[in-house]
Amino acid sequence: MFNAFIQVVRKELLGAFRQQSDILNPIWFFVIVVTLFPLGIGTDPALLARIAPGIIWVAALLAALLSFERLFKDDYIDGSLEQLMLAPHPLTWLVSAKIFAHWLLTGLPILLVSPLLAVFLSLEVNTFWALFLTLLIGTPILSLLGAIGVALTIGLRKGGVLLSLIMLPLSIPILIFSTMAIDAATYGQSYLGLLALLAAMLVAAVTLAPFAIAASLRVSVS
Amino acid sequence: MFNAFIQVVRKELLGAFRQQSDILNPIWFFVIVVTLFPLGIGTDPALLARIAPGIIWVAALLAALLSFERLFKDDYIDGSLEQLMLAPHPLTWLVSAKIFAHWLLTGLPILLVSPLLAVFLSLEVNTFWALFLTLLIGTPILSLLGAIGVALTIGLRKGGVLLSLIMLPLSIPILIFSTMAIDAATYGQSYLGLLALLAAMLVAAVTLAPFAIAASLRVSVS
Amino acid sequence: MAFASFSDFIAMGGYSFYVWLAYGISLLSVVFLVINTVSKRKKIFSQVEQRLLREQRIKAAENKEGIL
Amino acid sequence: MLQCKNLTCVREERILFNNLSFTLSAGEILHVEGPNGVGKTSLFRLLVGLSSPYAGEINWQQQSIMSDRESYYKTMLYIGHKSGIKPELTALENLQFYHDLYNPKVEFDAWEVLMLVGLVGYENVPTAQLSAGQQRRVALARMWFSDCKLWILDEPFTAIDKKGVKVIEDLLIQHAKKGGMVVLTTHQDLSIPTEFYKKLILHKPTTGEQYV
Amino acid sequence: MLQCKNLTCVREERILFNNLSFTLSAGEILHVEGPNGVGKTSLFRLLVGLSSPYAGEINWQQQSIMSDRESYYKTMLYIGHKSGIKPELTALENLQFYHDLYNPKVEFDAWEVLMLVGLVGYENVPTAQLSAGQQRRVALARMWFSDCKLWILDEPFTAIDKKGVKVIEDLLIQHAKKGGMVVLTTHQDLSIPTEFYKKLILHKPTTGEQYV
Amino acid sequence: MWKWLHPYAKAEKSYILSGKLMPWFLALALPTFIVGMVWGLAFAPADYQQGDSFRIIYIHVPAAMMAMGAYSTMAIAAFIGLVWQIRLAEMTVAATAPIGAVYTFIALFTGAAWGKPMWGAWWVWDARLTSELILLFVYLGIIALYNAFSDKVLAGRAASILTLVGVINLPIIHFSVVWWNTLHQGATITKFDKPSMATEMLIPLLIMIVSFAAFLGFMVLYRFRNEILQRESHRPWVIALVKSSSSNDSQGA
């Protein structure tokens, strides 16, 4: 069973690496969105530093959102998803593998590139660490929640924007806790409690979401 | 020839209205993104009003971006695009019709909903009008530029994020001019010059972009 | 010579970190570009070789029975 | 043994078929026939458990297929209208994945299999760049290394050239002789000797049966 | 008259065919044959101008097809592997669109046409909810109201049932008798009388021709 | 005007010609690079305001200039390629983009490393910086697009179209960024007032510019040859080339 997990992750990564640009794409998107904001809002470094965590988090959310489509949609169109549902392994498990691969391809790059953005937006070291930690815990939750949304909308043509509609409200709590933690860090307060809360949400998501996703898939692909 | 234009627009709208949610989706997305920011950044009204135009514009950009995929991608997958390229009418003309329909389905709703957002983000009347006018002129340019990006990436699997990479640099000038105009309005200055500039860009885009798009399509679909 | 000694030269009037960082990264990126370019050429060669091999395989399989 | 009892399939409030029952035992090939839109694909999706019937039951070895999906899927191979092949991966990678996830116990040499399905020389090309028939061959290649007893094939011959059709038919016969079972549809005439297969002909429901 | 001179097609640095020449005159049906992956679809995409040949020229009525695309497209109907049917629109709406944009001068009654292709009762169902063969029928329905002289059909019989194949073949013969031209591929045997059509058989390039 | 080029419009001849030109470019690039760098780093006098940090200029400015130069090359080549359907020109576009991107990156990075001691921040949203950053994005977009196509003929054409679209866009970006920036905060970079440069500072700079230009030419030719090989790899002359090189390898081993 563990082997099945590995196989699925391996296939996903292989596909992504085949199109080398695919790995860099989420990073680029993320970088570009973050550069748009100074252009739209103004270049005062103090103002930028103040709104930076919010911007980075919203950008992460949108980067995730843009990449969700590919989580199951391609598989649905070419029939791989059907086949995955007919594999002799628990669907929850296979689905978890796909989500893990998705996080490796979208969440992780965002983490890696966040120091660069901290420089662009003149962030303090302390704030940056809070941002990094919240991203580390928060992005997997985003991937899991997004997967539920995708699984629900997959059978519908043009589910793209419907997906964001379903998913954004779900991700608001994460956004709020994260920015609270970052704010606390900026003012030099402890934000461990908030991190713990996020971690608890992650645990809950990891254990429950795969079931929701598997169930939704059984409904959507029928 | 004009008849061909009408036919294409009609078909696009018909398809969108068939899925009623499709018409509401861009609006929802837009509203949600705009409400995310106060959550991410904090609710100080002065701060919000200051960054509001930038946020609204960036949200409009992203809403457009999310919907571009559907501009040609579905058509490409089901073969309609191929057939459109084999129609006995100039491709530039048919392409213009598609873009016009796209604007009707994404740009226009954003315009319609912008008063609501102005209220959310405590905008002044003067600022709002500038915002409205820049959106009115700017969103068609976005649709045209986005179409170039889509046409270039259509044949590629997973062009989604590549598309944003191509498109965002293209749309930066519009973003900058628009927020400049809005800022000018906020400080009570005249922003007619900037609007004229945007309008000139629109004219240029309307006349040139269809050729770039048609050429790109001939490359991508081959 | 603008510097009195070699260690002065390394110190760059107190800006050593920035100057050498700039030069170092620039050099690295150029080296990266050169390596990329040369290895591209090698890759094309090996691709062509592989294709020649593949054509041999196709020919070998051409007249076998029971093949779809 | 695959057994369907009194199956009724309803799609969008329209009855496709009603009270359909049949049994398939080891060594049998079942050719499901019927005009376009009669419900062959819908039937197959019931058989593999992708959708569930409006009424009736489907049993595999006396057990409802839904009761233990995983062990059913261990013995069932489904190839549908859509191929399930990842276009950005090569034929080799696709097959390796299907082998490792679905039939890991079978000994297999992907190169050999690809030779058998006539894709020598295309092993390392992304499948997106293959022709329609070649892509279909990659999907069908799974039959060459499957240890599943039950094969469910929805129009396997689509886009396959004549020589290919012949080879696949031989493979089906061989599978049946080894005690396997095959359910397939195709709009072409099978050139399999008639003693090897039986037919199930689906009809449009007559006016009386349209509503249940 | 459709005329191809010395066509060479290269895909991804691989030569598919080399120096292919043929002519098609009014009233002729050309059946392009060849095993999977030999380049039939690639040839058709050259013929309709979707891609351009590596070398050689394609003329329609003595004029290069690229020189005046629009007037060529007025007389050419292409139905490819992909159907070009919008899944969210109904069959009726799809046909109406194709009529109005491509053959606006033909008088036509969409209901009538849909009856002829056997989709009575499915006129107002979104095509996404039709079966594979029914979707294909919607695409093929364009032949019934086309005033184009040249039809280029890439595997038109895919997913069509036997009765349907017969009807389409009759339609092709009729079109040829009226002075039309047809280029088609299919892996099934045509049951058209042999005097009505000629064959073009594509081969893999031999070793000598592999490089130009 | 293009008559002289015509005989070489055939790929094989271009391959040979560019192979002959390459050493000359390298012969210009290497010595100038060594001379310019040693002179600039060790012999040019320190700046009276910026001290020794100004020595970054010897790579910063050449890189920035040649980043633009590379783009102009690409734009011209793209135009020729699309209008006259010359595939070799499209290959030039593809060959040049990565070099332009690396130069742009160098300009950005050295600028940032210079900005930290001078302005106290690695990055500010100044007009010049912003447009340079966007230029980098444009380059990356072109490269990514080119690599995403597997058929290199199509890839070249797509990249050319994008390059041309970028040409229209770049001046707009330039001006929009300048106006936008001056409206908000004209005073961010007053610390950077350009001193009229002393000759002993200027000469190594000019030498470095020549060196960067020559190196650009060398790399473009090298990559151009790669492109030709890739696209003509079904032609007998390429096969012969490959065969002879592999037999050389086996003899050497």
Ligand code: HEM
């Ligand atoms: C990331 C930051 C920077 C970027 C992206 C950047 C970019 C550029 C660009 C595009 C040019 C134009 C080259 C040309 O004339 O073609 C330039 C020139 C120049 N830069 Fe920078 N620059 C940066 C930071 C700096 C800093 C911090 C300094 C010094 C304090 C500096 C000093 C110069 C000088 C002296 C020139 C030559 C000006 C001229 O002769 O026109 N730059 N830079």
Ligand SMILES: Nc1ncnc2c1ncn2[C@@H]1O[C@H](COP(=O)(O)OP(=O)(O)OP(=O)(O)O)[C@@H](O)[C@H]1O
């Ligand atoms: N999109 C593509 N990119 C690159 N190569 C391709 C592409 N499509 C097809 N090919 C190659 O071109 C060759 C011919 O393909 P084509 O689709 O023309 O074959 P075909 O004769 O139509 O086959 P089939 O009977 O399977 O439809 C194949 O060998 C394939 O490898």
Ligand SMILES: Nc1ncnc2c1ncn2[C@@H]1O[C@H](COP(=O)(O)OP(=O)(O)OP(=O)(O)O)[C@@H](O)[C@H]1O
């Ligand atoms: N996704 C769907 N949603 C609703 N109805 C559907 C859907 N797919 C098929 N149908 C309906 O079910 C009926 C049977 O479709 P099915 O695909 O099972 O036919 P089929 O026998 O496989 O035909 P074909 O030979 O054309 O493949 C059709 O009349 C169609 O209208």
Ligand SMILES: [Mg+2]
């Ligand atoms: Mg079916």
Ligand SMILES: [Mg+2]
């Ligand atoms: Mg084909």
